[in-house]
Amino acid sequence: MDERAATELVSTARAETASLALALARRRDEIVAASEFSSGDDEHDPEGSTIAFERAQVQALLQQAEDELVALDQAAERVRAGVFEVCERCGGPIAEGRLQALPTTRTCITCANKR
Numbered sequence: 001m002d003e004r005a006a007t008e009l010v011s012t013a014r015a016e017t018a019s020l021a022l023a024l025a026r027r028r029d030e031i032v033a034a035s036e037f038s039s040g041d042d043e044h045d046p047e048g049s050t051i052a053f054e055r056a057q058v059q060a061l062l063q064q065a066e067d068e069l070v071a072l073d074q075a076a077e078r079v080r081a082g083v084f085e086v087c088e089r090c091g092g093p094i095a096e097g098r099l100q101a102l103p104t105t106r107t108c109i110t111c112a113n114k115r
């Protein structure tokens with residue numbers, strides 16, 4: 001993979017993750033706004049506890065998307081540094097197919113399986 005292809009791979013994944021994070025943040029805001037109309041008594045209000053559960057779920061997914069964005073920024077730096085396809089553990093090459101499926105990976109499949 002040349003640097004241009006790697007840059008494109010990472011930036012495409014970043015754009016997808018950024019729009020996912022935006023959608024999740026919007027969903028969380030909707031839930032927060034909706035919960036302001038509920039009694040706030042989560043334990044005794046079945047609807048309140050459903051809202052709390054969904055809010056926690058959306059929050060967890062949003063956190064995941066934000067972590068992914070950080071990892072993708074690091075991947076972009078690895079591309080710039082010329083080490084995108086170099087395994088952090090053994091220094092060997094990371095297979096192109098693996099990078100295409102997992103642009104944030106820092107290890108080759110052999111090292112990943114050793115963990």
Ligand SMILES: [Zn+2]
Nearest residue numbers: 087090108111
């Ligand atoms: Zn390795």
